[in-house]
Amino acid sequence: MAGVSRLQYTPEIKTVRIMCTGRIDPAMVARAFQKGLDGLMVVGCYFGDCHYISGNVQAKAKIDMTRKLFKYIGVNEERLAFRQCSSGEASVFVKLVTEFDEKIRDLGPLGGDGDRVKAPEIFGKLKAAEAVLAGEKIRWVMGKRTPFLETGNMYGEIFTEHEFNRAIDMIIVEEIEVQEILAKLKEGARSVKDLAGDLAIPSERIFRYITALKRKGMVALDNVTDRSPIFQLVPQEV
Amino acid sequence: MPENNDQDIRIGVFICHCGSNIAGYLDMEALSDYAQTLPNVTFVQRNLYSCSEGGINEIKKGVEEQDLNRVVVASCTPRTHEPLFRSSCEEAGLNPYLFEMVNIRDQCSWVHMREKEDGTAKAKDLIRMGVAKAALLEPQESITSDVCARALVIGGGLAGMTASTALARRGYEVVLVEKEENLGGMLRRLHKLGPTMTDASDLMEEKIQEIVQHAKITVFTQSRVTAVQGFIGKFEADIETQSGVKKIDIGVILMATGGRAFVPEGLYGYDGQRVITQLEMEKLLNNGLDSDIKNVVMIQCVGSRNQERPYCSRICCQIAVKNAILTKDQIPDASVSILYRDMQMYGVENEEMFRDSKAKGVRYIHYDPARPPQTESDQVRVYHSLLGREMALPTDLVVLSTPLVAPEDAGITSQILRVPVDENGFFLEGHVKLKPLDFATDGIFLCGSARFPANIREVIAQGLGAASRASIPMSKGSVVVEPIISVLADEDACRGCGLCVALCPYGALEIRHTEKGRKVHVIDVACKGCGVCAATCYQHALTINSYTDQQLQAQIDAFLIDDI
Numbered sequence: 001m002a003g004v005s006r007l008q009y010t011p012e013i014k015t016v017r018i019m020c021t022g023r024i025d026p027a028m029v030a031r032a033f034q035k036g037l038d039g040l041m042v043v044g045c046y047f048g049d050c051h052y053i054s055g056n057v058q059a060k061a062k063i064d065m066t067r068k069l070f071k072y073i074g075v076n077e078e079r080l081a082f083r084q085c086s087s088g089e090a091s092v093f094v095k096l097v098t099e100f101d102e103k104i105r106d107l108g109p110l111g112g113d114g115d116r117v118k119a120p121e122i123f124g125k126l127k128a129a130e131a132v133l134a135g136e137k138i139r140w141v142m143g144k145r146t147p148f149l150e151t152g153n154m155y156g157e158i159f160t161e162h163e164f165n166r167a168i169d170m171i172i173v174e175e176i177e178v179q180e181i182l183a184k185l186k187e188g189a190r191s192v193k194d195l196a197g198d199l200a201i202p203s204e205r206i207f208r209y210i211t212a213l214k215r216k217g218m219v220a221l222d223n224v225t226d227r228s229p230i231f232q233l234v235p236q237e238v
Numbered sequence: 239m240p241e242n243n244d245q246d247i248r249i250g251v252f253i254c255h256c257g258s259n260i261a262g263y264l265d266m267e268a269l270s271d272y273a274q275t276l277p278n279v280t281f282v283q284r285n286l287y288s289c290s291e292g293g294i295n296e297i298k299k300g301v302e303e304q305d306l307n308r309v310v311v312a313s314c315t316p317r318t319h320e321p322l323f324r325s326s327c328e329e330a331g332l333n334p335y336l337f338e339m340v341n342i343r344d345q346c347s348w349v350h351m352r353e354k355e356d357g358t359a360k361a362k363d364l365i366r367m368g369v370a371k372a373a374l375l376e377p378q379e380s381i382t383s384d385v386c387a388r389a390l391v392i393g394g395g396l397a398g399m400t401a402s403t404a405l406a407r408r409g410y411e412v413v414l415v416e417k418e419e420n421l422g423g424m425l426r427r428l429h430k431l432g433p434t435m436t437d438a439s440d441l442m443e444e445k446i447q448e449i450v451q452h453a454k455i456t457v458f459t460q461s462r463v464t465a466v467q468g469f470i471g472k473f474e475a476d477i478e479t480q481s482g483v484k485k486i487d488i489g490v491i492l493m494a495t496g497g498r499a500f501v502p503e504g505l506y507g508y509d510g511q512r513v514i515t516q517l518e519m520e521k522l523l524n525n526g527l528d529s530d531i532k533n534v535v536m537i538q539c540v541g542s543r544n545q546e547r548p549y550c551s552r553i554c555c556q557i558a559v560k561n562a563i564l565t566k567d568q569i570p571d572a573s574v575s576i577l578y579r580d581m582q583m584y585g586v587e588n589e590e591m592f593r594d595s596k597a598k599g600v601r602y603i604h605y606d607p608a609r610p611p612q613t614e615s616d617q618v619r620v621y622h623s624l625l626g627r628e629m630a631l632p633t634d635l636v637v638l639s640t641p642l643v644a645p646e647d648a649g650i651t652s653q654i655l656r657v658p659v660d661e662n663g664f665f666l667e668g669h670v671k672l673k674p675l676d677f678a679t680d681g682i683f684l685c686g687s688a689r690f691p692a693n694i695r696e697v698i699a700q701g702l703g704a705a706s707r708a709s710i711p712m713s714k715g716s717v718v719v720e721p722i723i724s725v726l727a728d729e730d731a732c733r734g735c736g737l738c739v740a741l742c743p744y745g746a747l748e749i750r751h752t753e754k755g756r757k758v759h760v761i762d763v764a765c766k767g768c769g770v771c772a773a774t775c776y777q778h779a780l781t782i783n784s785y786t787d788q789q790l791q792a793q794i795d796a797f798l799i800d801d802i
Binding site for chain 2: 002003004006007008009011014015016017018019020022023024025026028031032035036037048051052053054055058059062134135136137139140142143144146147
């Protein structure tokens, strides 16, 4: 409606049409940032007013989770926003895009002063983020969010939003660390101690992840050097 | 035919000037020169109006003569013009879903009117993004499904009865479900109906007779709908009747569950005797008022337009005025006062009724919600905001005008039908202006006070309207659905976990046992293509036609290429 009302806003904003914000896939979001996007605003209907009933509720939950993950990996989470306005509220839309544009201008390009982690390291982090967001664990838990909060798990236990978010926080840390280990091992075989040094993660935790990855058949023992086992990636079928 | 294999993608880009709406603010020549350079683009043309007959013919000619297998129109908004351009492609022999629209008017020339250079650069970006997506578009076939010519009407009040009769007269079978012992709903409790002062019982009997006598209508009283499965054209409802649960196949559903008068417990000394509601007043009027009643005070907006119920129930003013007139008619020397905040008397006849009431001596006293009237045993004290002083009105009877509220079981009904309710518990239509009698879910319609408090005339109009809307798919016999829906793109990846099934707002997904084990199945006519399932699936097995991961990524990637 901004166009029909001839309300002017910045040409920096480009739009990608989706039928409902429910279509927003966090993995795609991380991929876009990794490819050089500086800011993404998802604009959906108001809650209770969703043309697709509840797509916006799912989108908000996914964006909230992705923002947590961004914050954790050192990407300023303000670069990703979920906002709401109705299709008739031209002036609200213009206000939203104008504010967002100003925010992103303040932050500057991705991996600059606006972010805790700088370029080019930030792109590696985003690659790990994409793998996490495309991965089974976080998607499964996010998919179960509504049932967990509303009808409970298979034992009928209903979770509070707080409990659920705490679980998500933990999963984000674990999943990112696992992806970083896998990325490191892709560069070459390493020992637990090497990985702990490279990634600044305590070696007990690395050891736990490696054991789990070994059990899943994703990592295997390569050789033993100086009484230290060296692990390598097992090529996965695509 | 133009639908070639992937190696040979030939995209035609048509750039619309929209008169001066686009051409007046963007550099059109630069746009068409730029479009020529984009990958897979084999033909670019500018049109004064792409949507004019000439423009449409150019698009068709382009498809036929240039052997185009993808069409991009850079013009206005898909909301208004996508169907037109799609059908032009189809007429030229191109699958209509190999068309992509780029909005360089509403999203560019109209919103960057003072920045020709930046606006043109943005338009280039948008065209590049559209072309990138178009290259990956795949043909889609429209989905057709049969519609069972039987309607389920839930609620046997005026709205439900009106809709049922209207549908039956058109030759459709109707199953009418009423939870009470008798049909009639709220009408059964009313005396006379304003502004015409018709007897409610006359109208009700007339409606009931029509229902009972119509061979096409089956009525289940003291019954409830307990479960609904399926989708437009092929719903199956479980109806709990006096003689057990009946399973009925239906094509469409009409919600006419009405509203409920709010009972003002604890407000203004409500006791159901000396302080009553308008609904209780209807009964007194029907029985004939006790001639000892000489002083009647009515208080408006009791339990409405407050924090708990912020809405105006909008029919209570008419009811109060009507009952004030009827009181005056029965006891001409009675004093009747209406204490109001604002009088909601829309419509010519209601205005007339309002004037009549004043002519008959009904007094109107404005009160301020900050200083509400006080009811005492034999009087009401009210601060008259216009006179600026407190008045004491003697009373034999205080009548409270309370709002209609959503029925207690609206939440359950909403869950059974998977249709939304608003913040006040009333059912929410698909769109305020475009689909006022439809739910967002196809094949389910609503009318009467189930949506919002409505007076008799509105209820009848809505009942007829909803019946008319509901008869569209039934008269066609089939529904055609846009194929922009979820598809199981990678069947092997699907583990049949059901994560998506639980999240689907339309009940469009189900798990089926196949040769390959448990797999999700998309009920194509029920799916709306919101994408929640595709964005959630951890196996990336589901996708959305015309909005696949690859297509959206191509669009984003094209945006991030900076080649201008």
